[in-house]
Amino acid sequence: MPPARKRTRSYDPVRTRAAVLAQFENVRAAVQTLTPEQLALPTRLGEWTVRDLIAHLALTVASVGRALERDEPAKPELTLLDYPSATAAHAGVTAEGSRGLAAAPPDLDALLTRTEEDLARYLAAAPAPRVLAMPAGAMTLTDYLVTRVVELVVHSDDLGAAVxxxxxxxxxxxxxxxxxxxxxxxxxxxxxxxxxxxxxxYAVVQCVEGPRHTRGTPPNVVETDPLTWLRLATGRTTWQDALAGGTVSASGERADLGPYLPLMT
Structure with missing residues (x-):
């Protein structure tokens, strides 16, 4: 019999909406004074420049409003745990749209400001239990906003690494x-x-088949900080480099997470 699927963690709708707006504002405020030379810098995301990545974040956030304008599906089809594996299928279309948007507007700050204002307006009018029709499958509004938070946080780190x-x-x-x-x-x-x-x-989880820990100090422990974790989970750094750099500690014969990473790209 296959193992039972883990129950998806729930997120507070009000706090999640506030988190999206707050992190997008952090991005907008930080990048509004970038020079043309800085906007042209490469990032660690293949051919994307800093300008491309900023445009991508605008598209990422604007997708919430576009989804709210569509007819509401009867019920959600995807959970949050489906999201990381679903992103790769749409990566090509996303990259093309981001580069096209980056090449079009002369004023990225105006684009980000307009996007932020539109998002705030859409969220103020949207009911919390709303279901959204998305390319990968229907999701609740709150779950989709959590995915936007992930995009914003991960790419905030990418921008910091590039500039x-x-x-x-x-x-x-x-x-x-x-x-x-x-x-x-x-x-x-x-x-x-x-x-x-x-x-x-922020988080403690148990994983990997083997004897289950019930009390006391677990025999296999991995510990790291949030930024190192998101870099490991998204392939921005490798397990071996994090161990060598001392940003992750691992003890026990089942504490090697290298074979399971990254979780999404």
Missing amino acids: PGLDIPYDRQALAACTRLLADTLAAKVPGGSTEVRIPP
């Missing part, structure tokens, strides 16, 4: 939601109870 000295703050609720979703994705991908993964102060 020396660029400081994009992380909204606490946004970083927490991103950390928890990626931790839950690991637990769903590698079910079990032999290894405890700790990402203080």
